[in-house]
Amino acid sequence: ELVMTQSPATLSVSPGERATLSCRATQRISSNLAWYQQKPGQAPRLLIYGGSTRASGIPVRFSGSGYGTDFTLTISSLQSEDLAVYYCQQYNSWPLTLGGGTKVEI
Amino acid sequence: EMLLVESGGGLIQPGGSLRLSCVASGLSVNSNYVTWVRQAPGKGLEWVSVIYTGDNTYHADSVKGRFSISRDNAKNTVYLQMNSLRVEDTAVYYCASGIGFYDYWGQGTLVTVSS
Numbered sequence: 001e002l003v004m005t006q007s008p009a010t011l012s013v014s015p016g017e018r019a020t021l022s023c024r025a026t027q028r029i030s031s032n033l034a035w036y037q038q039k040p041g042q043a044p045r046l047l048i049y050g051g052s053t054r055a056s057g058i059p060v061r062f063s064g065s066g067y068g069t070d071f072t073l074t075i076s077s078l079q080s081e082d083l084a085v086y087y088c089q090q091y092n093s094w095p096l097t098l099g100g101g102t103k104v105e106i
Numbered sequence: 107e108m109l110l111v112e113s114g115g116g117l118i119q120p121g122g123s124l125r126l127s128c129v130a131s132g133l134s135v136n137s138n139y140v141t142w143v144r145q146a147p148g149k150g151l152e153w154v155s156v157i158y159t160g161d162n163t164y165h166a167d168s169v170k171g172r173f174s175i176s177r178d179n180a181k182n183t184v185y186l187q188m189n190s191l192r193v194e195d196t197a198v199y200y201c202a203s204g205i206g207f208y209d210y211w212g213q214g215t216l217v218t219v220s221s
Contacts, residue, residue: 001167034207036151043200043211044143044151055209087151091206094164096141096153 002027004088006099013104019075021102023088028068032092035064035073038101039084047086048073080106108132108210110201115215118191126186126215128201135177139205140184142175144197145214154199157184169195191219 003026013019023033031051036044046055048064051071061076075082083106088099114126128140141156155165155175163175172190177183184201196219202208 032206038151043213044202044208045211046204046207046209049207049209085150089151089153089207095166096156096206098143098151098153101150 001095002029002090002093002097004090004097004099006086006088006102008102009100010103010105013075013078013106015080015106016077019078019082019104021073021075021086021104023066023071023073023099025069025071025090027093029090029092031067032090033064033066033071034089034091035062036087036089037082037084038087044087075104078104078106082106108203110203110210110212112199112201112212112215115199115217117218117220119221120191120193120219122191122219123187123189124191124217126188126199126201126217128184128186128212130182130184130203133203133210134179135182135184135203136179138203140177140201140203141208142186142199142201143208144195144199144217146194146197149197152197155186188217191217193219195219 033051035048038044052064085101109131139158142154157175174187198214200214203210
């Protein structure tokens with residue numbers, strides 16, 4: 001099974017600062033990677049797919065990069081509403097697998 | 107507007123069975139991948155099962171042989187039949203739609219397995 005590892009587990013960032021979240025796959029997955037945001041008490045929301053394509057309605061401060069095994073989600077200027085847990089998910093092969101999440105604290 | 111609504115959760119004893127439903131509107135379950143993802147209390151997301159074109163299905167190893175997924179195209183509904191439930195199956199179960207990645211999600215239904 002392909003394992004996704006996210007780091008750090010928790011990230012403390014001040015408003016207006018840049019946040020950088022990492023996701024690593026145990027096998028190469030091309031660009032078949034998605035990022036989700038989950039706020040407390042809510043369902044996940046798709047942010048990025050294809051490694052770097054923003055989903056509909058996602059602010060430009062969210063960007064994704066990477067290919068193969070190493071991926072990054074960057075929030076260029078953190079806003080208070082970005083407090084959430086962020087998950088990466090590979091869809092290159094079954095079973096689909098998700099990372100353990102990075103909690104972003106303001 | 108695309109909408110997914112889950113139902114069928116509740117309290118069930120270990121070893122019991124439960125069937126979850128995911129009713130879709132604004133999209134056809136017959137022509138989309140529909141998946142179930144669960145989240146145990148205070149934990150991360152875990153992918154569970156998917157049904158896609160041609161009635162193909164796939165399940166996580168943790169539920170293989172106990173859970174099955176099916177759909178009723180006339181009702182535009184996907185079901186998750188959960189048998190031999192274990193305490194560790196306790197979670198909020200979300201259904202979601204997309205192809206590989208999931209851009210539409212329901213609000214989830216809570217399944218509690220406890221004696």
